[in-house]
Amino acid sequence: MKKHNFSAGPCILPQSVLKQASEAVENFNGLDLSLIEISHRSADFVAVMEKARKLVLELMNLEGKGYSVLFLQGGASLEFLMVPYNLMSIGGKAAYLDTGTWSSKAIKEARILGEVEIMASSKDSNYSYIPKDYVVPSGVDYVHCTSNNTIFGTQMKEFPKTEAPLICDMSSDIFSRELDFSRFDLIYAGAQKNMGPAGTTLVVVKDEILGKTGREIPSMLDYKVHISKDSMYNTPSVFAVYVSMLTLDWLKSLGGIKEIERRNVEKARLLYDEIDRNPLFRGAAATEDRSDMNVTFLLTDDSRKQEFDALCKAKGINGINGHRSVGGYRASIYNAMPLESVAVLVDIMKSL
Ligand SMILES: *Cc1c(COP(=O)(O)O)cnc(C)c1O
Secondary structure, three states: OOOEEOOOOOOOOOHHHHHHHHHHHHOOOOOOOOHHHOOOOOHHHHHHHHHHHHHHHHHOOOOOOOEEEEEEOOHHHHHHHHHHHHHOOOOOEEEEEEOOHHHHHHHHHHHHHOEEEEEEEOHHHOOOOOOOOOOOOOOOOOEEEEOEEOOOOEEOOOOOOOOOOEEEEOOOOOOOOOOOHHHOOEEEEEOOOOOOOOOOEEEEEEHHHOOOOOOOOOHHHOHHHHHHOOOOOOOOOHHHHHHHHHHHHHHHHHOHHHHHHHHHHHHHHHHHHHHHHOOOEEEOOOHHHEOOOEEEEEEOOHHHHHHHHHHHHHOOEEOOEOOOOOOOEEEEOOOOOOHHHHHHHHHHHHHO
16 A cells, blocks of 8 residues: 655655656657657647646636746756846845745845845744744845745745735745735746656746846846747756646646645644644644644654654654654645545544
8 A cells, every 4th residue: 555645845746647657658648659758849748848837827827917937957946046147136135034944045045146135034933933024125126935834834824015026935835725826926846845746846937027137147047048948948857847747737627726725724724633632742833824735743742752653654654754953743745645644644643
């Protein structure tokens, strides 16, 4: 039997997608060739890329609203640099919200190219909450935030209000909940948390914000170059794009983001209710900022750790060790995680 995979990333994918993907690795579209050995410029692969792009815009309700969709490489980590390269004017300044490890890495890269104003930070309490009463400065080139803090288990419910372009790293909660995506000018996400396998990064960008910095941009870092080449300026990560496309198609067939959000809320509630009810556990993140994707929690009695870990192992629970910077446990319950797997974990917690 397959394990219950709570891994934070690369993460669980739908079984049906894994099956289709493995078939395509052997024989894609009945071509008697593998998906990963055909030209990325062949009609069969170009159709995959087009469908993936279309699904992104459809699911986000951004069709016809002036956005381009890119499937790049280098992970969300390269976007930390590409964003300032493309949006920070020479001698310019950007505002960042510091809500965790990934935000701070984004800030570090931005500082290579300009000035960064940190609007607020929750570092003082090991990023256990999302700062709220901050002032968004005016006159900045853009404002950057991280919608879900994978390591700490916090999730933004409100986003900065600003006239400047709003940029969001949505790596670990992309397509998990309904948002007005048109409020954002650029969204990026490494595929491997909630959209597909590792190897491609989704970028959704409003065309009108690009080309304004006067900065010379190396081709591979230039969004406009990638847009003009339909994400095929160089060889795209064909397998990762294909599996992401299948996963988005799976999401659409379920009923889209609205339906997956309903399921995600149900899974998260089941787990948080047990964390709050059971005196042996406590949540690591501030209650009002809890993430529906990464549930971080701690044992209140460390002498029970061995017993809990052994039960988890016996029941096929995989990947719930907390990140070293929080300790305890982290159950990542991304889109493809079934409610039944969460119930297995909750039953173990109840039995303790
Ligand atoms: C995992 C993660 C990243 C880094 O993604 P890579 O694709 O490995 O570079 C960035 N931001 C967030 C929120 C993440 O969860």
